[in-house]
Amino acid sequence: MLPDETLVFDNVPVTTLARAVYDQALDARSVREAAVIIDMGVSRVVSQARTTLANVHRLVERHHKTRGIVRVRNALSLATDRSASPWETRTRLLATLDADIKGLLQNAPVFDLAGDLLGVADLIDPETGLVIESDGAHHRQAEQHTDDDRREERFERTNAVVCRVTALDHKDRWETVARIRAAHRDAARQTDRSWTLDKPDWWWRWEPGRRWD
Template sequence: MYVPSSVDSDRPQQRVLEAATEIPGGHVTGWAAFAWAGARWFDGVDGNGNARPVPIVVTNHRYRTRPGILLSAERLPLGQWYVLDGVSGTHPLRSAAFEARRATTLRHAVALLDMALQTDRVSIAELVEYAGTLNGWYGVEQLRQAIGLADENSWSPMEPEMRLHWQLDLGLPHPLCNHPIFDLAGDHIGTPDLLDVEAGVVGEYDGGFHLAGERRAGDIQRESLFRRAGLEYVTMTSFDRRDPTRFLQRTQEARARALRQGQERRWTSDPPAWWTPTVTVEQRRALTKAQRRRFLRGVA
């Protein structure tokens, strides 16, 4: 076995392939199984930009851990692995649970589950049922807590991070994620990252690519439309990730204004009859290939 010098061995899928080749008879799991299947957000890099080891489940103890590979000897029942393009990997439920059980924090576990749910290869109901079979396994309590906080309609890892500030730091109810908002005539106003239905507050995450040009102009117009419909608006930026104190304060102030105004709502989160909903895994799985291309472009 060899790798041509022209190949970028830092690419996630290449790393998975090389690791799987080193451990014949093993089954890639966790982020590596999702990356090999082409999942968007599983790049095998930690929060500091360092490459994470490729996790591989082995069914015997003749292998030793080596650089770039994390071996797991947890039992692997029949039916929990499959072969894709010559590489054996664990079932998506097993892979997602592995990541959440071993995540360094509960918030990180939730973000990992959100990104697994975005692939539509697992659902929250399926994760709940699977977690029920893991009594006594390492990290299962964190997995169960993470499932309770997860959402099937996050579009990027920043969204669960922002959502958990609302839920865990401010004690707010679970907001709707990427849920379309309509005016009372049934016209689509916009689809915000977060929506606090109780108070009528929209939450948006603005990364660096939101700060200039056409994208910035579009964001300003979106904010105007939301406010025109009577919604309060709060933005989280990349700078707020270092210290979310000001973002939390802005959220509390926006929510207080929204509740204080108490005006008649000129918006609804209930879609009109002609709208095709895509906010749950079940709804997205029911789409045809043409519908997925049309409705999920740039998302999944």
């Protein structure tokens, strides 16, 4: 460990967040799980202490011949600072690597053509309007489930196609991949697109919206 990878907090030496993310990613059981660790360590859309992708990149570049470093480098190529949960990351990797859907945006605000917010899509393909919602355990709670259903209805009224993926769905990877691909084909056939990713003027003045910028 290099000297500038530690700091002193309340008279106790601790590693920097970038070094902590690096250490955990080194021990991950796969490239995808290493990407989950990195995503959570750099996320800009959740309220937590974080580092940045640039910091992790710089740290990795200074280390060589470390067990697991190739896994971390590969994971960095998949990482984003837009993920709000581990299951969102896993779902994004399923859609991009297995279902081969490129260019997905994560946690993107979606609006109708009047400029009203439909919701923040966990994942959206800007070309077709496929929305992929990743449902973790908290989505089973009644209030969250109700909010999810209402947001899905708003998306679908504007001819976006919604595919929901739960943690349980990840246990049957290829069945879930088939569902995502089928939803992607359905979205590609939609011709009456009445949703947009263009942010209206009011969005930039709305304090809660800053989380998603």
